[in-house]
């Protein structure tokens with residue numbers, strides 16, 4: 001029997017690099033950069049001959065075939081092999097291979113601006129933007145603002161600000177356009193390959209007018225409304241994470257901070273070690289609810305997307321939010337089981353039906369349908385933007401007080 005293929009969750013920089021490689025933006029001959037893999041996982045992966053790379057949401061984005069270990073200088077060999085056997089934390093092993101692309105990576109802020117394929121950018125009009133100070137003021141008409149920065153949902157990243165500011169500048173310049181490439185930092189080789197592919201000569205770039213560049217970014221401060229906890233509950237595959245990410249993305253794009261507590265991510269960090277017994281699920285959802293209520297207590301917006309199968313536990317989360325002076329919005333993502341099972345994005349229903357995953361919600365574990373959610377959303381055949389609009393409307397209503405219950 002062939003050994004199972006281990007799954008790695010690499011750094012955001014490594015995922016960014018894979019995304020740019022996948023789009024062909026480093027040129028046709030570019031290969032994969034080595035990935036740092038914990039030593040025990042590397043040993044298992046090398047034995048299996050392959051490694052699956054998953055993004056932060058657990059979506060498999062690539063399978064690395066023909067796997068081999070490389071030394072830090074790029075030569076073949078088992079990096080870290082010199083670590084003493086008694087070392088509890090042996091150095092990570094660098095591995096590389098041939099990537100076979102799987103699912104599209106999960107969406108993120110400004111994804112619609114990402115360059116998806118090598119494309120001539122009218123080199124004489126390109127302005128390279130690697131930080132706020134590179135954004136000319138005013139932006140020349142017809143400019144192509146090529147932003148080399150990573151954007152992300154999790155936490156304030158400088159990249160989000162840079163893209164927002166570039167977009168603001170481009171709005172005022174007829175014919176100007178912003179394109180984003182999430183180039184990893186400290187990768188001069190990759191930067192050079194990208195610019196060659198796009199036909200951009202950095203030596204011929206205009207010097208940016210650094211005057212008042214930071215002011216390009218309009219930060220709306222003003223009155224701070226009350227915090228909100230949004231709990232999206234529903235079966236696996238119903239669309240909780242996808243809708244939650246879409247809502248969070250909209251908020252980030254308009255400059256509103258948001259904390260996204262996705263079921264899978266929470267289980268990897270905050271509630272690592274818990275299983276899927278009824279008791280463990282309760283603990284999982286309550287811990288998540290507690291953190292969300294803390295975020296909302298300080299005026300923030302927390303969007304949570306666990307299955308949260310028990311009505312009583314969901315009501316406890318409501319009480320936690322109430323207790324911290326925050327508003328609570330319950331969204332039932334009511335996509336029927338048949339549709340969730342048809343989607344089966346992660347292959348879990350098939351495994352549950354085979355009996356490989358016990359206590360699987362909707363198949364072999366219960367789900368209490370909420371009686372009176374603030375919003376019920378069946379995503380079957382629905383446009384994601386419409387679903388996000390509905391959740392946003394409920395969120396905005398709650399934030400402004402309209403959504404309060406007696």
Ligand SMILES: Nc1ncnc2c1ncn2[C@@H]1O[C@H](COP(=O)(O)OS(=O)(=O)O)[C@@H](OP(=O)(O)O)[C@H]1O
Pocket residue numbers: 235236237241263264267276280281282284285305306307308309346348357358359360361365
């Ligand atoms: N037995 C079983 N039942 C349901 N789900 C399972 C199970 N085992 C693993 N998974 C995966 O875990 C994700 C659900 O975790 P949650 O923390 O949201 O569940 S719960 O609220 O504690 O019930 C769920 O993710 P989503 O598909 O995003 O909902 C599954 O990927």
Ligand SMILES: Nc1ncnc2c1ncn2[C@@H]1O[C@H](COP(=O)(O)OP(=O)(O)O)[C@@H](O)[C@H]1O
Pocket residue numbers: 234235236237238239240241242243305343345379380381382383384387
């Ligand atoms: N309107 C929609 N809203 C959300 N997801 C949708 C919609 N239409 C189709 N889908 C698809 O359904 C799947 C939902 O998966 P996911 O968001 O991970 O669900 P969950 O987090 O509930 O397990 C994704 O593959 C998504 O592309």
